[in-house]
Amino acid sequence: MILDPSRYVAPGMAGPQGSKPVRGNIYLPVPAQVREVHRENDLVTTFVLEFDDPLVNQEFSFEPGQFMMVSMPHCGEAPISFSSPPGRGGGFALTVRRAGRLTSAMHRLRPGDTIGVRGPYGRPFPMTELAGSSLLFVAGGIGLAPLRSVIDFCLDHRSDYGEITLLYGCRTPADICFADDLERWSRAGVRCLCTVDEADDSWSGRVGLVTELLQDVQVEADSWRALVCGPGIMIHFVLSRLLEMGLPRDHLFTTLERHMKCGVGICGHCFLEEKLICREGPVFSLAELDDTRNL
Amino acid sequence: MLENFVLEKDHLLPLLRKLGRQYRLVAPVRNRHGDTLFTEIHDLDRVEIDLEHQPQSSLKPFFFPQVEVLSMYGLDHDTSSGATWYSFYPQLPENRPTVYFGVRSCDMMAVMYTDMIFLQSSEYDVYYARHRENAIFITIGCNQPFSNCFCNATRSGPFLEHGFDIQLTDIGDRFFVETGRARGVQLRRQWAYFFRDATEDDRRAQFQAALEARGLFNRLVHVDLVTRILARQEEPEAIFAELSARCQDCGGCAYICPTCTCFTIHDQALDEDRGERLRTWDACTFSGFTRMAGGHNPVDPDRQRVRKRFLHKLLHDVEHHGRTSCMGCGRCVDMCFGGVDILRFIEMVSENETEHEETP
Numbered sequence: 030m031i032l033d034p035s036r037y038v039a040p041g042m043a044g045p046q047g048s049k050p051v052r053g054n055i056y057l058p059v060p061a062q063v064r065e066v067h068r069e070n071d072l073v074t075t076f077v078l079e080f081d082d083p084l085v086n087q088e089f090s091f092e093p094g095q096f097m098m099v100s101m102p103h104c105g106e107a108p109i110s111f112s113s114p115p116g117r118g119g120g121f122a123l124t125v126r127r128a129g130r131l132t133s134a135m136h137r138l139r140p141g142d143t144i145g146v147r148g149p150y151g152r153p154f155p156m157t158e159l160a161g162s163s164l165l166f167v168a169g170g171i172g173l174a175p176l177r178s179v180i181d182f183c184l185d186h187r188s189d190y191g192e193i194t195l196l197y198g199c200r201t202p203a204d205i206c207f208a209d210d211l212e213r214w215s216r217a218g219v220r221c222l223c224t225v226d227e228a229d230d231s232w233s234g235r236v237g238l239v240t241e242l243l244q245d246v247q248v249e250a251d252s253w254r255a256l257v258c259g260p261g262i263m264i265h266f267v268l269s270r271l272l273e274m275g276l277p278r279d280h281l282f283t284t285l286e287r288h289m290k291c292g293v294g295i296c297g298h299c300f301l302e303e304k305l306i307c308r309e310g311p312v313f314s315l316a317e318l319d320d321t322r323n324l
Numbered sequence: 325m326l327e328n329f330v331l332e333k334d335h336l337l338p339l340l341r342k343l344g345r346q347y348r349l350v351a352p353v354r355n356r357h358g359d360t361l362f363t364e365i366h367d368l369d370r371v372e373i374d375l376e377h378q379p380q381s382s383l384k385p386f387f388f389p390q391v392e393v394l395s396m397y398g399l400d401h402d403t404s405s406g407a408t409w410y411s412f413y414p415q416l417p418e419n420r421p422t423v424y425f426g427v428r429s430c431d432m433m434a435v436m437y438t439d440m441i442f443l444q445s446s447e448y449d450v451y452y453a454r455h456r457e458n459a460i461f462i463t464i465g466c467n468q469p470f471s472n473c474f475c476n477a478t479r480s481g482p483f484l485e486h487g488f489d490i491q492l493t494d495i496g497d498r499f500f501v502e503t504g505r506a507r508g509v510q511l512r513r514q515w516a517y518f519f520r521d522a523t524e525d526d527r528r529a530q531f532q533a534a535l536e537a538r539g540l541f542n543r544l545v546h547v548d549l550v551t552r553i554l555a556r557q558e559e560p561e562a563i564f565a566e567l568s569a570r571c572q573d574c575g576g577c578a579y580i581c582p583t584c585t586c587f588t589i590h591d592q593a594l595d596e597d598r599g600e601r602l603r604t605w606d607a608c609t610f611s612g613f614t615r616m617a618g619g620h621n622p623v624d625p626d627r628q629r630v631r632k633r634f635l636h637k638l639l640h641d642v643e644h645h646g647r648t649s650c651m652g653c654g655r656c657v658d659m660c661f662g663g664v665d666i667l668r669f670i671e672m673v674s675e676n677e678t679e680h681e682e683t684p
C-alpha cells in the first residue's frame with residue numbers, strides 16, 4: 030500500500046448534532062460489518078450493521094431521521110437513512126433501494142462483509158417536541174425506511190406518544206417493503222392502511238394513491254402531527270392535502286432527498302434555495318419550507 | 325493599531341531571498357507564454373515576479389487543490405469465509421510553511437471566505453486546514469485596477485483594512501508597508517533591517533495612491549442594487565433562462581473563481597483491490613450536479629443552470645454571512661465565451677430594474 034504512517038490520523042466519528050466534533054478527519058469512513066441481510070423485495074434490502082470496534086459500537090448513537098454516508102469499494106459514497114430505532118444496542122439498520130452503482134453493489138453484500146460508514150449526520154425528527162402528540166405517518170415506497178426508525182422509537186417509548194396511524198402507498202404489491210414490520214406494528218396497535226397504485230392477482234387491499242387514504246383518517250389540528258416521506262411529488266401532494274385538512278404548517282414534517290457528497294455542509298450539492306439539506310435537514314417542518322412543488 | 329514601515333524597492337528581492345530560505349515562496353510569476361500565475365518559486369533569479377498584471381489564477385488551488393487524494397482504500401479477502409474486509413487509510417497533505425507574496429485584495433478576501441467554509445462550519449476540514457495552517461500573506465494594494473475589476477463594488481479591494489499579514493502599497497521607488505496579523509508583525513520584526521519606519525511623506529503618498537485607485541475603475545457595477553433586488557425574492561427568471569441557454573456546461577467560471585468551493589467525492593480504482601478516494605472541484609452549473617439516481621433533477625438545466633451560482637454569491641451568502649461571496653476579481657468575465665459571467669448578470673438585473681422604474 031502507498032501509505033505514510035506518519036500521516037495517519039485515527040478515524041474520528043462525528044459528534045451528535047450541535048456538538049463540536051473532535052477535530053478528526055470528517056471524510057474518513059470507519060469499517061462496519063454486515064451482520065444480517067433481509068430482503069424486503071426485489072429492489073430493496075435491509076442490512077443490520079455493527080462497527081468492528083466494540084468501543085465504537087458502544088459509543089455510537091443516532092436519532093431517527095439522521096443518515097450515514099456509506100462507502101462501497103470503487104463506488105464512492107451515498108447517504109442512507111437509519112431504518113432502525115436508536116437505543117436498542119446491536120448495531121443499526123440501513124434499508125437500501127437498488128438505484129444506481131453504489132446501491133447495486135450493496136445488494137451483493139453478504140453477512141461478514143465490511144462497508145465504510147461515517148456519520149450520523151443531519152437534523153433528526155424532533156422526537157421530544159413530538160412527545161404528547163398523536164402521529165400520522167405517510168410513506169411512499171422506500172420512504173418508509175426513515176419513518177420505520179421513528180415508528181419503532183415511538184413503540185419503544187409508547188407512553189410518550191398518542192395514537193399512531195401509518196398510511197403506506199407503493200406502486201405495486203411487489204414494491205412493498207417491511208411486510209413483517211407492518212404486521213408487527215398492527216399487532217402493537219398501530220393503525221396501518223396500505224394501498225398500491227396498480228394491483229395484481231396477489232392483492233386484495235386498496236388500490237389508489239396514498240393521498241386517497243387520507244379520506245379515512247381523522248386528525249385534530251391540535252393533537253396530531255404528521256410525518257411524511259416518499260418521492261418529492263408525493264410529499265408535495267400529501268402535505269398540500271394535510272394543510273387542507275387543517276393541520277398547521279409547523280405540525281407537518283418531512284425528510285428531503287438531494288444529491289449529496291460530503292454530508293457535512295461543505296460540498297454544496299444538496300442545496301434547496303439557501304439551505305443545505307444535509308446540515309439544515311434532511312428533516313424539515315413545513316413551516317421552514319416555502320414551496321414544496323420542486324422537491 | 326497598524327504599524328507602518330517602508331521597504332525600498334531594491335530591498336524586495338533580498339527580502340524575498342531571505343524568506344525563500346525559510347519558507348516555500350509563492351508569487352505571481354509571468355511564464356514564457358505570457359501568463360501570470362501564482363507559482364511556487366524555487367529559484368528567484370530564474371523567474372519573473374509579475375506585479376503589473378492581474379494573476380490569472382487565484383490562490384484557491386493551493387488550499388483546495390483541483391484534485392486531492394483524501395484516502396487510500398484496500399480490500400482484503402478472507403478465503404475461508406469468503407467475506408471481504410474494506411479499510412481506509414487517510415492521506416493528509418503536507419503542511420508546508422509558505423509565504424504568499426503579491427496577493428491582491430480580492431484574493432485575500434477570497435481566502436478569508438474559504439476559511440469560513442472549510443474551517444468554521446460545524447465540521448472542520450483537515451485537508452484544507454493542513455494547506456492553510458502555516459500560510460503568511462504579503463498582499464499588494466492595486467493602484468491601478470485591471471480591466472474587469474469591480475472589487476470597489478463588492479467591498480473587497482482595491483486595498484484592505486484587515487486580513488493580511490503584510491500589505492504593500494507601491495509608492496514609486498518604495499513600498500509602503502502595513503503589518504496586520506501577528507505573523508506579519510513577527511516577520512517584519514525578524515527582518516527589521518530591510519524596513520525603515522514610515523514618515524509623514526510616505527503616509528501621504530500611500531493615502532494618495534489608495535484614494536486615486538478608487539477613481540480608476542473601468543466599470544460601474546451595481547452590486548448593492550442587485551443584492552437588494554434579489555433580497556425582495558422576485559426571481560429574475562427570464563434572465564436566468566437567457567444566461568442558462570448560453571452556458572456550455574464547462575464549469576470554467578466556477579473553477580477559476582476564488583470563492584467557488586463546491587466539490588465532488590469519488591473513487592479511482594488502482595486495481596481490483598485498491599483505490600484512491602478523491603475530492604475534485606465541481607460546479608453547480610453542471611447538469612449532473614443535482615441529478616439524482618433515477619434521473620430526477622430538481623434544477624432544470626435549460627432554464628436554471630446558472631441560477632444557484634449567482635444567487636449563492638449575491639443572495640444566499642448575504643443572508644448567511646452578511647456579505648456577497650463575489651469578490652469582484654472579474655476572472656469569470658474573461659473565462660466565459662458565452663458571456664455568462666456575474667458582471668453580465670448584475671448588469672442585466674440592474675438594467676431590468678431601471679427599465680421598470682422608467683415605465684410609469
Ligand SMILES: Cc1cc2nc3c(=O)[nH]c(=O)nc-3n(C[C@H](O)[C@H](O)[C@H](O)COP(=O)(O)OP(=O)(O)OC[C@H]3O[C@@H](n4cnc5c(N)ncnc54)[C@H](O)[C@@H]3O)c2cc1C
Pocket residue numbers: 096104105106107108109110111123124125126127128129130131132133171174175285286287288289290311615616617618
Ligand atoms: C438524506 C438522504 C437519505 C437517504 N436515505 C436513503 C435510504 O434510506 N435508502 C435508500 O435506498 N436511499 C436513500 N437515499 C437515496 C440514496 O442516497 C440514493 O439512491 C443513492 O445515492 C444512489 O446512489 P447510487 O450510486 O446507487 O446511484 P448513482 O445514480 O450511480 O449515483 C451516483 C452518486 O450520486 C449521488 N446521488 C445520486 N442519487 C442520489 C440521491 N437520490 N440522493 C443523494 N445522493 C444521490 C450519490 O453520491 C451517489 O453515490 C437517501 C438520500 C438522502 C439525501
Ligand code: SF4
Pocket residue numbers: 378428429430431465466468469470473474475476480481482483651652653654
Ligand atoms: S478586483 Fe480589486 S483587488 Fe482584485 S485585482 Fe482588481 S483592483 Fe485589485
Ligand code: SF4
Pocket residue numbers: 577580581582583584637649650651652653654655656657666
Ligand atoms: S464570481 Fe467572478 S468576479 Fe466574482 S469572485 Fe468569482 S470569478 Fe471573481
